Structures are given as structure tokens and as C-alpha cells.
Amino acid sequence: MQQEAKIFKALADDTRLRILALLLDVELCVCEIMAALELPQSTISRHLAYLRNSGWVLDRRQGVWMYYRLNNNEHLLVNEIIPLLTNHLAKKSAHTVALKKLRNFQKEQGHQAC
Amino acid sequence: MQQEAKIFKALADDTRLRILALLLDVELCVCEIMAALELPQSTISRHLAYLRNSGWVLDRRQGVWMYYRLNNNEHLLVNEIIPLLTNHLAKKSAHTVALKKLRNFQKEQGHQAC
DNA sequence: TGACCATATCCGCTTTAGCGGATATGGTTA
DNA sequence: TAACCATATCCGCTAAAGCGGATATGGTCA
Numbered sequence: 001m002q003q004e005a006k007i008f009k010a011l012a013d014d015t016r017l018r019i020l021a022l023l024l025d026v027e028l029c030v031c032e033i034m035a036a037l038e039l040p041q042s043t044i045s046r047h048l049a050y051l052r053n054s055g056w057v058l059d060r061r062q063g064v065w066m067y068y069r070l071n072n073n074e075h076l077l078v079n080e081i082i083p084l085l086t087n088h089l090a091k092k093s094a095h096t097v098a099l100k101k102l103r104n105f106q107k108e109q110g111h112q113a114c
Numbered sequence: 115m116q117q118e119a120k121i122f123k124a125l126a127d128d129t130r131l132r133i134l135a136l137l138l139d140v141e142l143c144v145c146e147i148m149a150a151l152e153l154p155q156s157t158i159s160r161h162l163a164y165l166r167n168s169g170w171v172l173d174r175r176q177g178v179w180m181y182y183r184l185n186n187n188e189h190l191l192v193n194e195i196i197p198l199l200t201n202h203l204a205k206k207s208a209h210t211v212a213l214k215k216l217r218n219f220q221k222e223q224g225h226q227a228c
Numbered sequence: 229t230g231a232c233c234a235t236a237t238c239c240g241c242t243t244t245a246g247c248g249g250a251t252a253t254g255g256t257t258a
Numbered sequence: 259t260a261a262c263c264a265t266a267t268c269c270g271c272t273a274a275a276g277c278g279g280a281t282a283t284g285g286t287c288a
Contacts, residue, residue: 001131001206008125013246017115017122030265040248045266047246064255064264080198088191092115127276144235154278159236161276178234178285 007077010054011085015039016047018098020070021089023057024082027069028102035105036098121191124168125199129153130161132212134184135203137171138196141183142216149219150212 010016018037022028028036034044048068051057055074060067072079089095124130132151136142142150148158162182165171169188174181186193203209 001135001203001208002128004202005126005128005131008122008131011122012119012126014116014119015246017119021115041265042248042250042267043246046248049266050245061255061265064262066265077198077202080201081195084191084194087194088118089115094115129276155235156237156278156280157276159234160278163236164275175235175285180235 003075004077006054007056007075007081010051010056011081013047015043016051017085017089018094019044019047019051020056020085021092021095022098022102023068023070024086024089027060027067029062029065029067031065032102032105033068036102038101117189118191120168121170121189121195124165124170125195127161129157130165131199131203132208133158133161133165134170134199135206135209136212136216137182137184138200138203141174141181143176143179143181145179146216146219147182150216152215 011020015037019033022033022036030041030044030048033048034041037044048057048059051068052059055071055078057068058071060069070082072082125134129151133147136147136150144155144158144162147162148155151158162171162173165182166173169185169192171182172185174183184196186196
């Protein structure tokens with residue numbers, strides 16, 4: 001069951017849950033997540049690497065930017081948990097605050113990439 | 115989301131998943147879990163305390179024995195995860211081996227309590 | 229009451245994991 | 259090529275968590 005423990009371990013951290021809550025909606029790049037959560041770049045990057053290694057997200061390079069999105073194809077268990085996260089995390093105030101900061105950041109950027 | 119992180123943290127350990135896999139079926143006492151998993155008593159007891167504190171199980175004293183069972187009433191999220199655990203853990207060989215050891219132990223005990 | 233048993237908690241230890249500033253990497257633009 | 263930018267990784271540190279033998283607790287039975 002170490003496989004399953006690994007999947008749940010990724011969810012056993014508040015920062016990673018906040019990142020996942022954002023990625024439930026859309027693909028985002030690192031600087032957008034930084035802006036939404038107001039955490040240092042190394043912290044965000046480290047947690048994203050963790051989520052990638054545990055099968056939760058996929059990344060994609062576009063020029064200088066790295067985009068991260070949910071990985072729906074790796075584990076059945078992950079796929080089954082995703083709807084639960086959607087239900088339980090979306091209503092959290094920590095999430096709505098993060099979403100607002102994300103929108104502000106995107107507005108400041110004037111819709112140019114990242 | 116610390117509440118949710120706490121719930122998932124309880125699942126982020128192989129030993130606790132093995133304990134929960136057993137409790138998905140039935141209520142068990144500590145010595146039965148020890149026999150099924152072949153782990154020292156302090157280890158089992160510590161993890162059971164962890165599962166109780168994170169809302170996953172309830173305990174009940176019967177004479178000298180402590181019985182543990184799933185807690186279906188604490189968190190909606192827990193309730194929604196339980197069926198996923200049933201699906202994904204029951205087929206694991208680690209679980210079927212543990213179940214066999216549990217049966218053997220119960221047979222040796224000749225159906226007297228624990 | 230005292231001996232005994234199941235379980236919980238304590239203890240010292242080791243391992244794991246998180247943090248964030250500093251540095252490395254690797255793609256882009258001039 | 260060089261300067262620059264976004265991101266990844268390194269590093270030293272601290273806090274959290276797991277381990278299992280030893281001890282404490284609290285219920286039971288004689």
C-alpha cells in the first residue's frame with residue numbers, strides 16, 4: 001500500500017492542497033501560483049516537484065514558463081479523489097482568497113503570458 | 115484547509131493504511147490488529163491513537179480490551195474516502211496476508227474474546 | 229488487596245520533511 | 259555571444275514523525 005500512501009502523502013500538506021485547489025480549475029504557471037498563494041518561489045517549485053513525483057500533476061514548458069495541470073491518467077485512485085477535492089476545497093476561504101489574488105495578478109499582467 | 119490536510123495525513127502512512135484496511139470490514143481489538151500486522155504493541159497503539167485523533171476511528175472499551183472501528187460520523191470527507199479505500203486496499207496482497215493472519219489468530223483463540 | 233493482563237504513554241533515537249535564501253539551469257532576446 | 263528572466267535545485271537549518279523497548283495505567287479475577 002506504499003503506492004497509496006504516497007498518493008495521500010501528497011495531500012498531507014496544507015500548501016500542496018492549496019496548489020491543487022487552484023489546479024482543479026485550470027492550468028497555471030509557477031509565477032501565477034506564487035502570486036495566488038504569496039509564497040516564495042523555491043517553496044512553490046519544491047511542492048510542484050513533489051506533486052509531479054507523486055503523480056498528481058503534469059508539467060509543460062512554454063518558452064521560459066512552466067505550466068502545471070492535473071494528471072488525470074496516472075492512477076485510478078487519484079482520479080477518484082479529484083472530485084472530492086473539488087467539493088471540499090472550492091468552498092474554503094483560503095481558496096477564494098487565493099483565487100482573487102490570482103485574478104488580480106492576471107489583470108496586472110494585462111493578459112500577456114504569465 | 116488544515117482540517118483536510120489532517121485527514122489526509124492520517125492516510126499518509128503505510129501502517130495506518132493497513133490498519134484501516136482491516137477496520138473497513140469489522141471492529142477489531144488491539145491484539146487482533148497486532149496479530150494481523152505482526153507489529154509491536156506500542157506501534158499499533160500509537161497509530162490507533164493517531165487515527166482516533168484525526169477522526170478516522172472510534173474506540174470502545176470492553177473489559178480489558180479496547181475495540182476500534184471506523185468513525186462514519188465525523189467528517190463528510192472521511193465518509194466519501196472510505197469507499198475509495200475499500201476499492202483500492204482490499205485487493206492488495208499486503209491486506210489479504212494480514213486478513214489470513216487475523217483469521218489464524220482468531221481460530222487459535224477459539225472464539226473467546228480477543 | 230494483590231497479581232495479572234491488555235493497552236496507553238514515555239523515552240531516546242533516527243529519519244523524514246518543510247522552510248526560504250542562494251545558486252544553478254536552461255530558454256529567450258539582442 | 260551575453261544579459262536576462264522564470265524556474266529548479268542546493269544548502270543548512272528546524273520541526274515533525276516514526277520506531278520499539280520500557281514503563282505507567284486501569285480493568286479483572288482470585
